Amino acid sequence: MTKFLRKCSNFTFIHLRLQSHSTTIDQQEIEQFKKLAKEWWHEFGSNKPLHSMNKLRVPFVRDGLINEGVVHEQNLKTSTPLKNLSILDVGCGGGILSEPLCRLGANVTGIDANPGIIDVAKKHAEKNHLNINYLFSSIEDHSKCHFEKYDSIVASEILEHVTEKEKFLSACSACLKPLGSIFITTINNTALASFLSIFVAETVLELVPKGIHQPDKFIEPYRLQRMLEDCNLKTKVIHGMFYNVFTNNWHLCSNNSVNYCIHAVKIC
């Protein structure tokens, strides 16, 4: 099986090189993230907000799945509530979100289009004795051989780096089992969002590296919801997310004009 997957990933590597224009991956974004690989796991480095977002997004995924009734009752209130659930982390990066999901008992597959960062993820998981299946792949290629394979998909802080969002989401939907859940966190396309996440976060506070976000790729919740519906994904819940720069904590809020998260379920 692993041999097959390895072959598969080798194949996609070549495939990607030859026809990278057919995927939803932007080469420019890949270069941007390559620079980050070194300090990906530095909790208070340039990925600080991503690390602290775990305190919000892991419970969001966990409780979303519990509410959907896919969590076995005997696993509730144990350290592994997500036991036996298969989760695909799209755009997993160094595995900041994949690792806690794995610790909660889920069978996690992480894919990322950046081979350097996948290496970081693999090494870190090995060091922590976590069994996560990291693959260097695009979601389009992955969906071809993993049709309706996953109980859940998480696409956290990735959509704002994708240009062809419809293609991306339909590939996600293809990987998802019927009644499976998709969890997305991303940035709204508002003037306030551009101001805060680009001017304030990148230039003034230098929280995240310069040029990591492009405002034209941000998307409004209603447009995202519409796109999800086109892919048979019905939105269950939308929350706004608020980042407190001083305490480095994320909170859920009703205002989704900057960051927000969506939980949608695939209808059959």
Add this chain to the structure above:
Amino acid sequence: MLNNQILNKKGVCLLWKIKGKFHFQRFLSQNIDRHYDIIIAGGGMVGTTLACTLGKNSILKNKKILLLEAGKEKPWTLPEKYNNRVVSVNPGSQKLLSSINAWNFIEKNRVATVKQLQVWEALSDASITFEQPKNNEPISYIVENDLILAAVAEQAQSCPNLEIQYEAKVKNYQLPDFNADITQLKMENGQNFSCNLLLGCDGVNSTVRKCMHANYISWNYGQMGVVATLQLDQQPGFKNDVAWQRFLPNGPVALLPLTDELSSLVWSTTIQQAKELLELPEERFVEQLNKAIGGTFKKSSLVSQAINSFDNLLRALNCPSTNQATAPTICGMETNSRAAFPLGFGHSSQYIGKGVVLVGDAAHRIHPLAGQGVNLGFGDVNCLNEVLTKAVYSGGGLNDLSYLKEYESERQKHNLPMMIAVEGLHRLTTTTLAPIVLLRGLGLQFSNALVPLKKYLISQASI
């Protein structure tokens, strides 16, 4: 030998699975005998309660926990005589002990309830009475230290993932540096342990705290607490459910109920006087004590007048005014129940570090005048349990600093104001300067009249 060295340098890591669930790492290079998820240093009241609370937590069920205690395992039987070391357990701590089933054991043996707290002042005769707003709800419970320890130790036996090692002396702690995240412990007997999270419950002179290089602010009060078990002069129908405390110029003296016939004494005083008190024959000691509780002290006439007129004013306004406190008379004491211990203040500005957390007296130490020391420790236990539960249930590691930070800020937010209040009270009550005596007398009366303020104070001291 050479092979060994090469092995050591490589730091080979062996990994095996037991029951397919637990991963134990063995670091050959460091000769680690066992790896635990959590090691608790110090098996006192707070340490054992913490071990028990974590051990009974269903979310932490698959975490291996080790409790290290330097003392011997003492099989416990209820002694006929009361022990002279007792604590006042507030309702919050009582709830914690109930949640781990230890309270049953305590109730089955012996516990006294305090329904009223009567505080008065030697130099002005002003007084204040505290009661729980809902009648018959106890303000606190008086329990012997040994009994609490026995109760939680019994419950600790029933946790399958908790291991207890008695007579365990730690030679040194090696806290993780920037790259590592494993804490290592070298024991006196040559054993080596490692863990993901070390919990320092090793008391006032905490070695764990010293290893953390935590910034620790401390001073001695130049005072000692004299304890003893006292026999009360019985009057027919007398119910002993009031805790009495009188502020004397040298420090407060407190009587805590044990039974209708017995009370426990905590008398904070200068080191000089404490030594004298310990050396007095028992009858003379009781005589001195009765003088301290019931005797009159030289008062400034101005203060007396002011207090009296304020009292009259409060009466005229129909406020609850000072009812003259009459403490019970002491008629004797249990032989050889006298002892004394030093009093001090301590505050660690860090409660957490990489892979390490301080709990209880290791992190904070206060004057016993409000009976809050152990309750702050039990509060820490409650909070740390919640934080670790949240961390593990959210897929974080046990030593995830972003979660542990919540413990630190939450507890410091609660502990520091309490410590400052107790410290302020201590300084205020050991002054004999007439204007200050007057102010504190009036303040006491005023607080007594102000019901909402009293309710607030009680609720703060109850959690």
